Amino acid sequence: MTPRQKRFSLIIGGIVVLALAAGFVLNAFQSNLVFFFTPTQVAQGEAPKNKVFRVGGMVKEGSVKRDQTVIEFVVTDTARDIPVRYSGLLPDLFKEGKGVVAQGRLDEQGLFVASEVLAKHDENYMPPEAQHALDKATAAKAGQTVKP
Amino acid sequence: MIPELGHFALILAAVVALIQGVLPLAGTVRENLAWQALARPSAALQFGLVAVAFACLTSSFLANDFSVSYVAQHSNTLLPKPYQVAAVWGGHEGSLLLWVLLLALWSVSVALFSRSLPLAMVARVLSVLGLISTGFLAFILTTSNPFERLLPAAPEGRDLNPLLQDPGLVIHPPMLYMGYVGMSVAFAFAISALLSGRLDAAWARWSRPWTVIAWTFLTFGIGLGSWWAYYELGWGGWWFWDPVENASLMPWLVGTALIHSLMVTEKRGSFKAWTVLLAIAAFSLSLLGTFLVRSGVLTSVHAFASDPSRGIFILIFLALVVGSSLTLFAWRAPQVTLGGSMGLLSRESLLLSNSVILVVATAAVLLGTIYPLIIDALNLGKLSVGPPYFNLVFAPLMVPLLFIMIPGTVAHWREARLSDIVRELRVVGLLALALALLLPFAMGAWSLGVVLGLFLGLWIALGTLQQVLFRVRKPGRIGASFWGMHLAHFGMAVLVIGITGVKSYEVERDVRMGLGEQVTIAPYSFKLVGLQEVKGPNYNAVRGEFDVFKDGQFLEKMYPEKRRYFSSAMPMTEAAIDSGFMRDLYVSLGESLGGTPAQWSVRVYYKPFVPWLWAGVLLMVAGGLLAALDRRYRRAVNKAAQPA
Numbered sequence: 001m002t003p004r005q006k007r008f009s010l011i012i013g014g015i016v017v018l019a020l021a022a023g024f025v026l027n028a029f030q031s032n033l034v035f036f037f038t039p040t041q042v043a044q045g046e047a048p049k050n051k052v053f054r055v056g057g058m059v060k061e062g063s064v065k066r067d068q069t070v071i072e073f074v075v076t077d078t079a080r081d082i083p084v085r086y087s088g089l090l091p092d093l094f095k096e097g098k099g100v101v102a103q104g105r106l107d108e109q110g111l112f113v114a115s116e117v118l119a120k121h122d123e124n125y126m127p128p129e130a131q132h133a134l135d136k137a138t139a140a141k142a143g144q145t146v147k148p
Numbered sequence: 149m150i151p152e153l154g155h156f157a158l159i160l161a162a163v164v165a166l167i168q169g170v171l172p173l174a175g176t177v178r179e180n181l182a183w184q185a186l187a188r189p190s191a192a193l194q195f196g197l198v199a200v201a202f203a204c205l206t207s208s209f210l211a212n213d214f215s216v217s218y219v220a221q222h223s224n225t226l227l228p229k230p231y232q233v234a235a236v237w238g239g240h241e242g243s244l245l246l247w248v249l250l251l252a253l254w255s256v257s258v259a260l261f262s263r264s265l266p267l268a269m270v271a272r273v274l275s276v277l278g279l280i281s282t283g284f285l286a287f288i289l290t291t292s293n294p295f296e297r298l299l300p301a302a303p304e305g306r307d308l309n310p311l312l313q314d315p316g317l318v319i320h321p322p323m324l325y326m327g328y329v330g331m332s333v334a335f336a337f338a339i340s341a342l343l344s345g346r347l348d349a350a351w352a353r354w355s356r357p358w359t360v361i362a363w364t365f366l367t368f369g370i371g372l373g374s375w376w377a378y379y380e381l382g383w384g385g386w387w388f389w390d391p392v393e394n395a396s397l398m399p400w401l402v403g404t405a406l407i408h409s410l411m412v413t414e415k416r417g418s419f420k421a422w423t424v425l426l427a428i429a430a431f432s433l434s435l436l437g438t439f440l441v442r443s444g445v446l447t448s449v450h451a452f453a454s455d456p457s458r459g460i461f462i463l464i465f466l467a468l469v470v471g472s473s474l475t476l477f478a479w480r481a482p483q484v485t486l487g488g489s490m491g492l493l494s495r496e497s498l499l500l501s502n503s504v505i506l507v508v509a510t511a512a513v514l515l516g517t518i519y520p521l522i523i524d525a526l527n528l529g530k531l532s533v534g535p536p537y538f539n540l541v542f543a544p545l546m547v548p549l550l551f552i553m554i555p556g557t558v559a560h561w562r563e564a565r566l567s568d569i570v571r572e573l574r575v576v577g578l579l580a581l582a583l584a585l586l587l588p589f590a591m592g593a594w595s596l597g598v599v600l601g602l603f604l605g606l607w608i609a610l611g612t613l614q615q616v617l618f619r620v621r622k623p624g625r626i627g628a629s630f631w632g633m634h635l636a637h638f639g640m641a642v643l644v645i646g647i648t649g650v651k652s653y654e655v656e657r658d659v660r661m662g663l664g665e666q667v668t669i670a671p672y673s674f675k676l677v678g679l680q681e682v683k684g685p686n687y688n689a690v691r692g693e694f695d696v697f698k699d700g701q702f703l704e705k706m707y708p709e710k711r712r713y714f715s716s717a718m719p720m721t722e723a724a725i726d727s728g729f730m731r732d733l734y735v736s737l738g739e740s741l742g743g744t745p746a747q748w749s750v751r752v753y754y755k756p757f758v759p760w761l762w763a764g765v766l767l768m769v770a771g772g773l774l775a776a777l778d779r780r781y782r783r784a785v786n787k788a789a790q791p792a
Contacts, residue, residue, distance in 0.1 A: 003489060006491075006492055009492070010492060010497070014504065017504075018504070018508065021508045021545065022508075024541070024544070025508075025511075025512045025515070025541050028537050028540040028541050029512075029515060029516065029519075029533070029537055029541075032533060032534050032536050032537035032540070033531050033532075033533060033537075034531060034532045034533070034534050035529065035530070035531045036529070036530035036531055036532070052534075054530075054532065066741065069658055069659070069660055069749060088658050089383070089658045089738040089739070089749050089751060090738070090739065092382075092718065092719045092720065092721060092739075093718060093719075103534075129530055132530060
């Protein structure tokens with residue numbers, strides 16, 4: 001091969017490998033996006049049925065029930081509620097009346113089966129997603145009172 | 149008084165940094181030697197001033213001066229002394245001050261250890277570092293002043309976040325920052341080379357030891373962070389693909405590509421433009437990491453600030469750095485000469501593959517890390533990218549990368565013959581394959597993933613050993629960089645085997661336990677024999693007492709704790725870990741489930757090979773240090789410094 005051909009094949013080879021890698025990365029990326037929904041959005045049926053997503057808001061007061069290591073609780077954005085079931089150990093800062101974000105999927109009965117309840121690292125810290133859910137619900141309510 | 153002194157020193161430091169950033173550089177343009185000569189003393193002066201500021205803040209912490217707002221927020225009279233010192237960088241303002249202190253330390257080191265470099269080069273490098281420092285000092289003084297007074301003074305401080313009250317966390321940030329900031333030296337050398345128009349082997353040789361040291365610190369810092377997460381967060385994970393971890397991994401990946409690419413530039417004079425781009429990218433990613441971690445855009449333990457003006461400042465600074473350095477690159481790159489030619493199969497081409505794979509991996513991590521932020525910023529909804537994405541993308545990219553590590557060290561420069569490489573490595577390859585196929589039978593379940601991981605680890609380990617043996621038999625002095633490289637490669641092998649082992653054979657049990665109950669992960673069983681209240685200096689804790697048996701024989705006692713710190717309602721999990729050569733046993737208390745006798749949720753984990761992760765990191769660190777301290781660099785610098 002002449003040096004010119006050599007360089008050419010090197011460049012072509014490089015581009016093919018890069019294109020393959022990029023295609024592969026984007027494909028993996030597409031199938032692993034986890035979207036976030038507020039309890040109101042879930043109640044309105046906006047959440048996907050057979051896909052993992054996140055829901056966030058506040059743990060409703062008095063809603064936590066335990067059976068062995070299975071925990072059931074209700075996540076609320078003050079407007080709508082969504083029941084959640086989780087089996088496993090909860091993060092240290094999981095508490096009634098505090099913000100929470102859970103990741104999982106909806107079952108047929110509308111129960112959110114969580115595979116993960118996200119840990120937080122500071123007692124005063126509100127997960128942005130949970131805060132967002134509460135703000136949205138508050139804004140929606142305010143909107144209703146303004147427009148009779 | 150002391151805080152005002154610190155504040156004043158910081159303002160002076162900013163002025164000196166500006167002088168250091170502008171005058172020597174202007175001196176190189178106007179060929180004014182006196183201005184160029186200002187670089188070294190101003191770097192030293194700037195370091196002195198920042199050190200004074202840092203000492204002032206530290207003394208405010210040790211004196212429990214709660215009239216300083218930053219101290220009041222991050223310390224407490226009950227906080228043990230070592231943590232009061234660590235609390236200096238336990239928050240946003242102080243950690244930035246640490247950033248600038250370390251930048252000044254790097255600058256003054258360059259000033260000290262560059263006696264044999266041409267003055268113009270030193271002037272340019274220190275100017276670039278001075279400009280970076282000016283930016284950060286301006287940032288601290290305008291948005292994040294750690295010396296701000298709180299009037300009236302708080303009677304008591306709020307305490308350091310309990311998660312950060314830990315020996316690992318005392319040294320993790322300084323080490324990580326040494327790595328981040330060290331990349332600025334590699335960047336400064338690259339920019340200086342672009343400015344001078346002399347992008348040659350000499351530049352690569354000067355830059356190499358600095359880059360390797362920065363990489364070494366970064367490796368150590370990331371390792372410490374991972375170790376901390378493993379034992380302190382209480383759920384036994386050591387890598388979460390958390391955006392903050394990604395922020396430190398990206399400069400590491402590009403930095404790894406950079407130290408390899410610099411070698412090609414030094415030895416063969418090729419890849420010059422590529423190496424410069426990698427240096428710019430490594431530093432830009434360090435800045436991006438600082439932005440991600442410190443701006444509060446992320447949901448994380450590291451996100452201190454949520455003041456948007458801070459995020460915007462860093463973002464603008466980042467845009468300036470990237471924009472101006474890429475402009476300079478575009479202007480100068482056409483003048484860059486090509487180096488020696490390289491064959492389709494040669495050490496150069498294998499090292500180029502290494503670079504490309506590492507850059508693709510970085511791009512993949514970058515995509516997964518910032519995409520959610522961009523979508524959120526554009527108000528297109530909230531989403532996250534889960535660990536499965538990173539695992540799915542990262543593993544296949546690492547397989548070829550790890551595989552070519554050994555051929556890359558065996559192949560000849562310029563032109564290598566496949567038959568030579570195969571002949572040299574076939575025994576090692578077959579041995580690694582045989583062991584990888586057989587060992588899983590001894591370790592537990594056999595699976596393709598285990599075989600692949602073990603093969604790659606053994607391939608690197610055995611290939612490295614073979615080359616060391618070959619070299620030792622030959623006559624001639626062996627340089628420290630030879631040992632450094634192979635030690636670091638061997639560390640990677642240990643790390644790969646460790647990751648394979650822990651991912652494949654870990655056993656995790658989350659159970660509900662009462663006193664006297666027992667849980668078994670063969671061959672170990674764990675029996676809860678006691679629960680006591682214990683008192684620490686600034687917390688109360690419940691301490692579990694576990695008897696651990698192996699094959700029915702008593703082995704030891706383990707004491708996990710659940711702590712409640714006085715200053716916050718936040719409970720903390722202190723896991724009990726027993727490390728062996730091949731495995732960790734890991735017990736942590738979840739939460740009290742009430743009942744009589746008391747019931748607790750408990751995590752009991754069997755984690756094989758975890759100590760190998762830390763051993764691998766330490767070997768890489770040792771290798772990096774050895775390589776950076778090679779006498780060759782000092783000699784080479786002397787040679788290069790002689791006037792042509």
